[in-house]
Every structure is written in structure tokens, then in C-alpha cells.
Amino acid sequence: MKKAAVELARLFPGAVRCDVPLSSISRWRIGGNADILVSPRSIDELSHLRGWLYSCGLPSVVIGATSNLLFADEGLRAVVIQIGCGLSSVTIRGSRVNAEAGTWVPGLARRAMMAGLTGIEHTCGIPGTLGGLVCMNGGSQRKGIGSHVVSVVSVDVRGERVERNQQACGFAYRTSAFQSSDEIISSVELELEAGADHRVQRREMLDIMRSRRSKFPQKLPNCGSVFVSNPAMYAQYGPPGKVIEAQGLKGHTVGDAFVSHEHANFIINGGQARAADVLALIALVKDQVARATGYSMAVEARYVTPVGTIKEI
Ligand SMILES: Cc1cc2nc3c(=O)[nH]c(=O)nc-3n(C[C@H](O)[C@H](O)[C@H](O)COP(=O)(O)OP(=O)(O)OC[C@H]3O[C@@H](n4cnc5c(N)ncnc54)[C@H](O)[C@@H]3O)c2cc1C
Incomplete structure (x- = not known):
């Protein structure tokens, strides 16, 4: 990987970083180090990068703003391609x-x-x-x-x-x-x-933002809603947050990860949470809800393994 990093830095000067702590860039503030992270600055650069990685047989993984991703505690050995500004x-x-x-x-x-x-x-x-x-x-x-x-x-x-x-x-x-x-x-x-009138849309957007601020946790790192709403479960018991809350799981903690007190479909990093804590907490919530309702909730967030595979949780 060291040789690849040197060659990538030569080919794409200013776009390559090495040993990047994923906990410093990820929305959940969780994850070990990425060996190499490249941020392409044009579509041509992205094509060139992909072609080069392919010709060298190097694995890669694409990320955006990481707001739906949980990175492994072990970090990432595949080249991370971050599509951003x-x-x-x-x-x-x-x-x-x-x-x-x-x-x-x-x-x-x-x-x-x-x-x-x-x-x-x-x-x-x-x-x-x-x-x-x-x-x-x-x-x-x-x-x-x-x-x-x-x-x-x-x-x-x-x-x-x-x-x-x-x-x-x-x-x-x-x-x-x-x-x-x-x-x-x-x-x-x-x-x-x-x-018809952009002021109507503006008002609608302000209402959406106000409603999200009042419902969703704002201060500590999280990845938005963890579980996807299932129409059949919704009809019988309500949305995932309500069902998880009904199980008494608000505030439930594994390591430094806990179910949000504000909205039970959010898992919060209390400061030092590891991916293993979040995975264990998700498994526990999923299991308890399945035993109580018979529904297995699908997880919206995705797990990025150390080799760069993006997996459903
Ligand atoms: C506070 C909060 C609130 C949220 N609210 C919502 C909500 O209301 N509705 C909702 O749907 N989601 C919500 N999310 C989840 C998340 O924001 C969305 O899934 C978002 O669209 C992910 O975009 P991203 O750039 O962060 O992608 P990432 O999380 O970086 O990646 C998500 C997936 O997209 C892939 N990907 C990223 N970029 C590319 C690309 N250029 N080409 C191909 N694949 C790519 C990745 O490989 C990964 O599989 C919320 C998250 C947070 C933290």
C-alpha cells in the first residue's frame, strides 16, 4: 500500500491523504484509520483514478459525506474514494x-x-x-x-x-x-x-427543518434513522422509533453507544463508542423488537468492512 500511496500522490497531487482516522471524518465519529483516501476534483480525475486502480488490481470503496456509514474499528485497507466538494x-x-x-x-x-x-x-x-x-x-x-x-x-x-x-x-x-x-x-x-411561488417552498423547507430539529437529536454524533420503516409493522405497531421506545430501550447503552433519549430510532456515539458497540446495540434492539412483534427490522445504515465491502447490518 505504501508504494501505491506514493504513486497516487504523484498522479493526483493534493488529492491524496494517508492514514486518515475515519473517526475524524465520519458522521458517527467512529472507525479506525484509512490507509489511503483520495478526493477526486473532476470526473476525468475520477475516471483516471479508477482505471489506474483497476490496472494495479487495487480494491477501492466509494463514500460521500458518510452520513449513512459505520466504519470498522480496524479501519480500511481498500483505497477510499471520497466524492465531495x-x-x-x-x-x-x-x-x-x-x-x-x-x-x-x-x-x-x-x-x-x-x-x-x-x-x-x-x-x-x-x-x-x-x-x-x-x-x-x-x-x-x-x-x-x-x-x-x-x-x-x-x-x-x-x-x-x-x-x-x-x-x-x-x-x-x-x-x-x-x-x-x-x-x-x-x-x-x-x-x-x-x-408557483418560491416563498411557499421556502416556508415548507423551514417547517421541515423546524420539525426535524424538534424531533431528532442534534448535539451528539449519529447516523440518522438506524432502522427502515416496514409498512406491515407500521400498520400494526407504528414506526421503528415508537416500537423501540415501547420496548423500554430509550437510553439503553452498549459501551459508549446508546439509544437516543430524544428519538429511539437514533443510536448516539456518547464520545468513545466503537463500531463493535453500535453493532451489538443494533443486534440487541433488532432481537428485542423481533421477539415482541414478530418483525425483523431492516437496518438503513451500512457497515464498511476493513477490506472495503459495504454490508447490510
Ligand atoms: C442526522 C441525519 C439525518 C438523516 N436523515 C435522513 C432522511 O431524512 N432520509 C434519508 O433517506 N436519509 C437520511 N439520513 C441518512 C443519509 O443522510 C442519507 O442516506 C444520505 O443520502 C447519504 O449520503 P452520503 O453522501 O452521506 O453517503 P454515504 O453515507 O457516504 O454513503 C452511503 C452509500 O452511498 C454510496 N455512495 C456514496 N456516494 C456515492 C457515489 N458517488 N456513487 C455511488 N455510490 C455512492 C456509499 O458507497 C454507501 O453505500 C440521515 C443521516 C443523518 C446523519
Whole structure:
């Protein structure tokens, strides 16, 4: 890996960092060191990087703002490709928005609103990149970004450009084809609608933000909702937070990880939590809810193994 790091730093000067503590960059503030982290500054650089890694047989893993990821305590031996502000240009023409994958989602929602467009207000409080949002088909208020996607351009493992239309993206509730492909999303084309008055959208976004601030824990590191809502469980018992709370699990602690006192679907890092604590707490909550309700809750957050595999928990 040392030789690869030297060569990568020569090929992509200023874009490569070594021995990066994932606990310092991850949203959950958890994870050992990443041997090599590269932040591409253009789509050409991303293609070149992928092609080079492929020709050397080096494994890699893509991350965005890490707001849905739990990194292993052992850190990461695969090369981490972080798509962020280096790939964040946005073009708006009429109702079409073309944005690079590193675009910050709340900023994009505001830009669309300022351009008089409506449709993605529900994403204004989601702290991630557009690439991560599309990969997770994220959204709120039971909406997903996928319904506004026209096409997605990505870079495959050899560094080649791939374009998918909406259907080929395989969007379903909190999932997409990108979760099982090795493509890295580089840009996304969205189709929005003309809003009647941007002040109406602005008010709606302020209401969403106010409601999230009042419901969700704000101060300590967390990864948003840990469990995905299951329609059948919802109909019988309610959303995951309510079901977990009913089990008396608010405040339940493993190591330095605990179930939030404010919202039971959030797991908080009290300061020194390890990935092992979070995994054990998730298993405990899942098990107790399954025994009480008969439903096995799916986990929204993903675990990044030391070899760079992104796994369901
Ligand atoms: C406080 C808080 C609130 C949240 N609220 C919501 C919410 O309301 N709704 C919701 O849906 N989510 C929510 N989330 C979860 C998270 O913000 C979303 O899943 C987000 O879209 C992830 O984006 P990211 O850039 O952080 O991706 P990451 O967490 O870095 O990665 C997530 C997945 O996307 C993949 N990925 C990232 N970038 C790319 C790319 N360019 N190409 C291909 N794959 C890529 C990664 O490999 C990984 O599998 C919340 C999280 C937090 C911390």
C-alpha cells in the first residue's frame, strides 16, 4: 500500500491523504484509520483514478459525506474514494437540474427553490451528497429522490462512463441498482416542476427543518434513522422509533453507544463508542423488537468492512 500511496500522490497531487482516522471524518465519529483516501476534483480525475486502480488490481470503496456509514474499528485497507466538494458543480436550465455527485443535498434543495423549482424540498434536511442520496434513494416524508431522476452518469471499475435512465437505476424504497453495482455516480440529471411561488417552498423547507430539529437529536454524533420503516409493522405497531421506545430501550447503552433519549430510532456515539458497540446495540434492539412483534427490522445504515465491502447490518 505504501508504494501505491506514493504513486497516487504523484498522479493526483493534493488529492491524496494517508492514514486518515475515519473517526475524524465520519458522521458517527467512529472507525479506525484509512490507509489511503483520495478526493477526486473532476470526473476525468475520477475516471483516471479508477482505471489506474483497476490496472494495479487495487480494491477501492466509494463514500460521500458518510452520513449513512459505520466504519470498522480496524479501519480500511481498500483505497477510499471520497466524492465531495471537488465534484459539486450544478447547472439549472428550465426545470432540468444537472448536478455532480458531490453536491451537498440541502444546498441543492435551496438552489432549486431559489430557481423557482419544486419537488425536492423534502431533502432539505438530509446531510449527505447527491451521489449518496441517489445510491440510497433517500428522501423524507415517504418520498425518494429517484422519482425526480431522469438519468445518472457513473464511472465503472475500469474508469469508463456509464449512463443509466431512471428505469435502469432500479429505484425502490431506500434502495437502487447502485447498491449492488461497482459504479461510482459522477452526475445526476433531475427533472423538477415549476413552483408557483418560491416563498411557499421556502416556508415548507423551514417547517421541515423546524420539525426535524424538534424531533431528532442534534448535539451528539449519529447516523440518522438506524432502522427502515416496514409498512406491515407500521400498520400494526407504528414506526421503528415508537416500537423501540415501547420496548423500554430509550437510553439503553452498549459501551459508549446508546439509544437516543430524544428519538429511539437514533443510536448516539456518547464520545468513545466503537463500531463493535453500535453493532451489538443494533443486534440487541433488532432481537428485542423481533421477539415482541414478530418483525425483523431492516437496518438503513451500512457497515464498511476493513477490506472495503459495504454490508447490510
Ligand atoms: C442526522 C441525519 C439525518 C438523516 N436523515 C435522513 C432522511 O431524512 N432520509 C434519508 O433517506 N436519509 C437520511 N439520513 C441518512 C443519509 O443522510 C442519507 O442516506 C444520505 O443520502 C447519504 O449520503 P452520503 O453522501 O452521506 O453517503 P454515504 O453515507 O457516504 O454513503 C452511503 C452509500 O452511498 C454510496 N455512495 C456514496 N456516494 C456515492 C457515489 N458517488 N456513487 C455511488 N455510490 C455512492 C456509499 O458507497 C454507501 O453505500 C440521515 C443521516 C443523518 C446523519
